[in-house]
Amino acid sequence: MKAARLGVIGLAVGVLGGALIAGGCASEQEKRGHELYTHYCSDCHGPSGKQNEGFNWSFMPDPKPKDLSNKSEMGTFTDQEIFDTISRDMLNTNEEEGDEIGDDDFAVPTMPTFKYTLSEDEIWAIVGHVRTLHGMKMEFNVEARKASLDEGLKAAQTKFDQAKQAYEEAEKKASDEAERKSEELNKDVDVDESAYAAEQEAMGVAKKELDTAQVALNNFSTRPGRGVSVPRPDLTVKPAEAAALIARGKRLYEDKYGCNGCHNLEGEGGKIGPALDRAGFRLNATWVYRWLKNPQAMDSATRMPALGLNDADAKAVTMYVATLRAEKSEPEEEKPVETP
Ligand code: HEC
């Protein structure tokens, strides 16, 4: 019964997500924010944002999802702060170079980030809806934001074009110089690459800025994972390293990605997704890896967000999931049916 209901909503959001055009009229944005909230947030936060209203609320590990209908608390957040909560970057926790797992600015990992799942204007639509839950109105100007991204791209393009021209001129000057010297000395003279190294570097920097501006503009109206396919992973592990990798995967599962907010293990954790007690038997590791990297690529309407797992994290978590091989399935199914 529940599965069927969820399926219908999922389909509706999928269709909506595909058909909507950025910068639609205000009521369209409101409707869209409401639909997206219902699909991605209300299992935990409840349809009207109140505590213990969402079905998953009581299954969540502490702290419980925030009461979004509480104006005295929510009113202290700016629109941008609410946006930044929903759209956080995952920190790099790679060993050696990165931060510690769990060393996040945000209090708990069990509030998922939607940065890797939804487009920026979808997230603004959600912020607009969240505002209505505590009787406020979003003031952030989404149109102006879009315009500034457009401007940003134009400016980055101009800067890149200029840097490229400066590089080409400096490079030409250096090779003309080498040619002149070759004639003068009547032997081959190498081009002095150091003469245009600064221009080359500046062009590289400008290219990166241009790419960043392009991605920012794309992500404004297009979902980040759209059209991105995950290459087949190399899941081989040296036997000596397996235990450490699995332990790391378990820590990532709980303390970085908050998988336990949505998945139940040994009777603990959320219930938005299936219990994973026997996932190691049921699921193929390559499939799990691909699913973790980009669930929307495999099922565009799924409620599981893409959580921004890098390749190393996805491998560690996949290895951990493969070890989940409880003997019996969920406790409910264990109970023998009593006959009178
Ligand atoms: C898996 C459950 C879950 C889902 C799904 C979820 N949240 Fe949350 N949310 C939480 C938890 C847990 C907290 C943190 C409570 C705390 O730190 O006290 C939270 C906190 C928040 C906060 C307050 C942030 C702050 O700085 O205190 C906002 C706003 C919020 N969520 C909005 C959303 C929106 C919008 C969505 C859907 C796009 C969403 N949440 C989806 C569990 C969830």
Ligand code: HEC
């Ligand atoms: C906001 C909730 C949410 C979060 C967070 C979440 N999942 Fe899921 N997950 C789901 C849902 C919902 C499904 C069911 C797929 C569907 O039909 O949409 C699912 C499916 C899965 C499956 C396939 C299960 C099966 O039996 O087919 C695996 C494996 C999985 N998730 C692992 C993870 C891991 C590992 C993490 C953390 C990195 C995670 N999930 C985070 C909601 C979530």
